[in-house]
Amino acid sequence: MRQWFAENKQRHSLTWRDFAHRAGYVSPVFLKLVSEGKSSLRGSGVERVSQAMGLEGFEKAYFASLVTFNQSKLGPARKKAFDEMQALAQAHKVNVLGRNAMGYYESWKNPVLRELVPHVPGMFPKKVADCCLPKLTAAEVKESLRYLEELGLLVKNRDGSYRQSDKSISTGEMSFVPLTIQQMHLQMGNFALDAIKNLPLSERNVSGITMGLTQKAYKKIVEELAEFRKKIVAIASEEDGMDRVYRLNLQLFPLTKNIQEIQNA
Numbered sequence: 001m002r003q004w005f006a007e008n009k010q011r012h013s014l015t016w017r018d019f020a021h022r023a024g025y026v027s028p029v030f031l032k033l034v035s036e037g038k039s040s041l042r043g044s045g046v047e048r049v050s051q052a053m054g055l056e057g058f059e060k061a062y063f064a065s066l067v068t069f070n071q072s073k074l075g076p077a078r079k080k081a082f083d084e085m086q087a088l089a090q091a092h093k094v095n096v097l098g099r100n101a102m103g104y105y106e107s108w109k110n111p112v113l114r115e116l117v118p119h120v121p122g123m124f125p126k127k128v129a130d131c132c133l134p135k136l137t138a139a140e141v142k143e144s145l146r147y148l149e150e151l152g153l154l155v156k157n158r159d160g161s162y163r164q165s166d167k168s169i170s171t172g173e174m175s176f177v178p179l180t181i182q183q184m185h186l187q188m189g190n191f192a193l194d195a196i197k198n199l200p201l202s203e204r205n206v207s208g209i210t211m212g213l214t215q216k217a218y219k220k221i222v223e224e225l226a227e228f229r230k231k232i233v234a235i236a237s238e239e240d241g242m243d244r245v246y247r248l249n250l251q252l253f254p255l256t257k258n259i260q261e262i263q264n265a
Contacts (some may be wrong), residue, residue, distance in 0.1 A: 001031065001034065001035040001049070001053070002035045004053050005019060005031075005035065011223060015028075016028055016029055016031060016032045019052060021030050022049045022052035023045070023049045023052040024048050025048075025052070031049065037070075040071050041067055041071070046063070046064050049063075050063050050064065054227060054231065055232045055234075056231040056235055057231070057234030057235045057236075057237060057238040058088050058234055058237055058238045059071070059230075059234050060234075061084075061088055061238075062088045063087055065081045065082075065084040065085045065088065066081070066085060068080075068081035069081035069085065095219045098211065100182045102181070103147075103180060104147075104148075104151060104153070104169075104180075105180040105181045105183065105184040106180045106183060106184070107184075107187070107189060108134065108184065108187045108191070109136065109140060109141075109144045110144055110147065110148060110153075111169075111184075112245050113128070113131060113141060113144045113145065113148065114148055114153055114154060114164065115171075115242070115245045116128065116132070116245050117145065117154065117162045118133060118154070118161070118162050118163050118164055119241070119242045121159075121160075121161035121162075122159075122160070122161065124138070125138035125139075125141040125142050125145075126138040126141075128141050129141050130131055132202075133191075133194075134191060134194075143161070152165055153165055153166070168233050168236075168237055169206070185249075188249055189245050189251075191247065192206070192247070192249055208257065211228050218252075221252060222252065225250050225252065228250070229250065233247060
């Protein structure tokens with residue numbers, strides 16, 4: 001809680017009063033006391049605070065276990081909460097790719113097959129290729145699987161099936177967008193256009209907003225999009241099974257030149 005509050009105080013000038021109000025508490029300092037270990041969350045308080053913090057999926061479950069761990073005395077309840085936190089951390093760990101692994105993003109095949117193949121054990125490469133909406137060949141499937149094994153993103157089991165080494169993949173914090181990721185965005189953007197043309201509404205969701213923004217508002221929206229992506233990853237990671245592989249594109253780009261620059265020219 002202290003870490004979350006410190007980040008949001010710096011980003012959004014959040015106060016303890018604001019935080020308490022979001023969680024439905026009258027006392028403006030109650031959550032500050034909780035974070036200092038001077039008070040405790042009770043009953044529905046854990047749920048209300050996790051919602052106020054915007055936690056979803058396994059992050060919410062981890063927070064609940066963390067609260068139990070911190071507020072329990074030594075004994076079975078404390079050990080159980082600790083074991084739950086360890087299990088959640090292990091099950092939902094994220095692999096942060098280094099620079100030498102950025103080739104992963106050169107082709108859409110790699111992330112799609114990384115998601116698909118572990119859920120279709122025993123399926124031959126030709127059948128795997130047939131599962132993909134963008135056309136693939138069996139040879140392309142084999143090539144991509146070899147590459148994913150080399151990177152350690154897929155692990156081949158003794159029976160020939162595959163499992164993911166990590167639940168999620170991240171590029172980490174980047175000050176620029178590498179060419180390989182730009183290429184991935186272009187490929188996925190084209191697939192989005194194909195989906196609009198060829199897929200029924202029941203199988204796709206496309207929406208958009210055209211709006212005037214200041215640079216300050218733009219930066220704030222970018223921050224919100226980053227938080228939203230984390231929530232989406234959390235929701236997807238808490239499910240062990242899978243029905244289909246989906247792609248979610250988040251796009252925010254200008255449709256005009258800078259008005260102030262034009263007026264001052």
